Amino acid sequence: MLREKRASDIEKTLAKYPSKRSAVMPLLYMAQEEYGYCDDNAIREVAEILELDPTEVKSIVGFYTMFYEEPTGRYVIDVCDDLPCALRGADEFVAHCERKLGIKVGETTPDGKFTLRTVMCIAACDRAPVAQLNTEYRYSLTPESFDRMIDELKEQDKL
Amino acid sequence: MDKHVLLRDLDVPNIRELAVYEANDGYAAWRKALTTMKPEEVIAVVKDSGLRGRGGAGFPAGVKWSFIPKDIFPKYVVVNGDESEAGTFKDHQLLDNNPHQVIEGTALCAYAVQANTAYIYLRGEFLEPSRTLQKAIDEAYAAGLLGKNILGTGFNLDIHIHLGAGAYICGEETALLSSLEGYLGQPRLRPPFPAVQGLYAKPTVINNVETLANVPPIVLHGAQWYRQFGTEKSPGTKIFCVSGRVNKPGNYELPLGKYTIRELIDMAGGTIDNRPVKGVLPAGSSAPILPASALDTKLDYESMQAAGSLLGSASFVILDDTVDIVWAARKMVRFFKHESCGKCTPCREGTHWALALYDKIIEGRGTARDVEMLGEVANSMAGKCFCLLGEFATSPILSTLKHFRPEYERWVTRAQA
Numbered sequence A: 001m002l003r004e005k006r007a008s009d010i011e012k013t014l015a016k017y018p019s020k021r022s023a024v025m026p027l028l029y030m031a032q033e034e035y036g037y038c039d040d041n042a043i044r045e046v047a048e049i050l051e052l053d054p055t056e057v058k059s060i061v062g063f064y065t066m067f068y069e070e071p072t073g074r075y076v077i078d079v080c081d082d083l084p085c086a087l088r089g090a091d092e093f094v095a096h097c098e099r100k101l102g103i104k105v106g107e108t109t110p111d112g113k114f115t116l117r118t119v120m121c122i123a124a125c126d127r128a129p130v131a132q133l134n135t136e137y138r139y140s141l142t143p144e145s146f147d148r149m150i151d152e153l154k155e156q157d158k159l
Numbered sequence B: 001m002d003k004h005v006l007l008r009d010l011d012v013p014n015i016r017e018l019a020v021y022e023a024n025d026g027y028a029a030w031r032k033a034l035t036t037m038k039p040e041e042v043i044a045v046v047k048d049s050g051l052r053g054r055g056g057a058g059f060p061a062g063v064k065w066s067f068i069p070k071d072i073f074p075k076y077v078v079v080n081g082d083e084s085e086a087g088t089f090k091d092h093q094l095l096d097n098n099p100h101q102v103i104e105g106t107a108l109c110a111y112a113v114q115a116n117t118a119y120i121y122l123r124g125e126f127l128e129p130s131r132t133l134q135k136a137i138d139e140a141y142a143a144g145l146l147g148k149n150i151l152g153t154g155f156n157l158d159i160h161i162h163l164g165a166g167a168y169i170c171g172e173e174t175a176l177l178s179s180l181e182g183y184l185g186q187p188r189l190r191p192p193f194p195a196v197q198g199l200y201a202k203p204t205v206i207n208n209v210e211t212l213a214n215v216p217p218i219v220l221h222g223a224q225w226y227r228q229f230g231t232e233k234s235p236g237t238k239i240f241c242v243s244g245r246v247n248k249p250g251n252y253e254l255p256l257g258k259y260t261i262r263e264l265i266d267m268a269g270g271t272i273d274n275r276p277v278k279g280v281l282p283a284g285s286s287a288p289i290l291p292a293s294a295l296d297t298k299l300d301y302e303s304m305q306a307a308g309s310l311l312g313s314a315s316f317v318i319l320d321d322t323v324d325i326v327w328a329a330r331k332m333v334r335f336f337k338h339e340s341c342g343k344c345t346p347c348r349e350g351t352h353w354a355l356a357l358y359d360k361i362i363e364g365r366g367t368a369r370d371v372e373m374l375g376e377v378a379n380s381m382a383g384k385c386f387c388l389l390g391e392f393a394t395s396p397i398l399s400t401l402k403h404f405r406p407e408y409e410r411w412v413t414r415a416q417a
């Protein structure tokens, strides 16, 4: 249970705001860290802690792109293909990622390791092509550095 | 510029560390304000400086602060670090590399309006910058620069970071407040304006990250010093984000009104392979595209407006002659369709239909009628949307139709053939 597992984080978060409701996004992030995504159970827990209606919490999960409603791969790769990045080859880069991973944008590899998504501008257009690997920025990517990143992650998981 | 006012990380290595920041005038303005200035005096110097909001609208910061009622408590300062306009990455650099200047500016604003709590709202993707910023906040607390009874003056201030979760609309100030309160991040009706009823229905100042980063040097050196940069109506320096088809994309801090778009492109290393510029988006996807004939426009609020666009957040996306305008416009419309919050019909439906028309044209099935319809869809949105996002969405459509209509016609005649 989130309430027990993250008790001190929850307490610290609630202390930041005069209203419990304001903690809904931070708590959803905690739930997502614990469970991987925000399923109905996670939503119910967050709603209970904050004394909110679960349907309201669910609508918040649905509103934002960074809360996952479904399980994802272990590594979520968000590649930006918005205009400024696309002017520097992002579309071709995304096509390369698809080939390397053997999946299409929006899909997860059959081994459950990698989810590939495209995202709108992530405020790093000066270092395109750019992606986030589970919220870590990876700047100035090339097909080669992308392949290396994927191979290293696969290696690392074998250990 | 010999020395940067904002991107000081380019002049001073490791300025993100408190000791280095303090050794370079850091928190001197904060000490000066707390120990020698009344809150009204801080508002006055910011007003006199003419500093205009850097988040897009360019509203004078000091004037905004003076709207905060004196007799209602608590009050809040909210820092807008949602930075989601395509082509904008200046707040990102400030947060990563010069976080104390953002904190000091936030603190000065809080003192000026007598707020004891500030929230810095960062887009969710800024988890890494948020850690840098949190570390800087922790350092400032430990040094007695934040918290209770700061520098023995009796003034208290807490600064908290709040992370968004991926929604461009949360950069719109009323949507941001809703999101911070834990509601859906959708815009609210104004009035009441945030200055009167903002966060938790209390008086609230909302300013952009870059706006507040300007405040410490203004308070330290004075309004006249600040006004040596820029023009009468656009004082100070501004960070210009340059992206797209240039050799050295990046942030360039320049005095407003001194240089032209052409010179900015030169500073950014010129275009790739020296290709001719076809068009420039001065404010990402949100303001009209300017054709190459506007390259000699000066970089300030009033000149950009006179040229038929807006300076906005100064995110200059450069398109050269290799770029297909219809393709570029489709990318921008896709952005707005994705980011429409769905609250009102003209925006939700309009962006949907506009994207469908672009897809049809780009898939080679478009007709002259479809091009007409694009203009009609955009015009049916203009002036009818609940917030400015819907208005922004019409700008890539209408401005590319205006300046580059033959490119649309080529697509549809090719399709007919």
Ligand SMILES: Cc1cc2nc3c(=O)[nH]c(=O)nc-3n(C[C@H](O)[C@H](O)[C@H](O)COP(=O)(O)O)c2cc1C
Residues within 6 Å of the ligand: B052, B053, B054, B055, B056, B057, B058, B059, B061, B080, B081, B082, B083, B084, B085, B168, B169, B170, B171, B172, B173, B174, B206, B207, B208, B209, B211, B212, B387, B388, B389
């Ligand atoms: C759709 C939309 C998106 C916006 N996004 C941002 C943003 O990401 N960052 C920002 O500072 N202001 C953004 N703004 C402007 C804010 O509403 C507001 O004007 C600004 O935070 C005020 O701060 P300033 O006066 O310091 O610029 C946006 C406005 C609209 C309509």
Ligand code: SF4
Residues within 6 Å of the ligand: B169, B187, B339, B340, B341, B342, B343, B344, B345, B347, B348, B385, B386, B387, B388, B389, B390, B391
């Ligand atoms: S104009 Fe678009 S973003 Fe703004 S409220 Fe309406 S649907 Fe939402």
Ligand code: FES
Residues within 6 Å of the ligand: A080, A081, A082, A083, A084, A085, A086, A120, A121, A122, A123, A124, A125, A126, A128, A130, B086, B087, B088
């Ligand atoms: S367009 Fe990709 S980071 Fe801005």
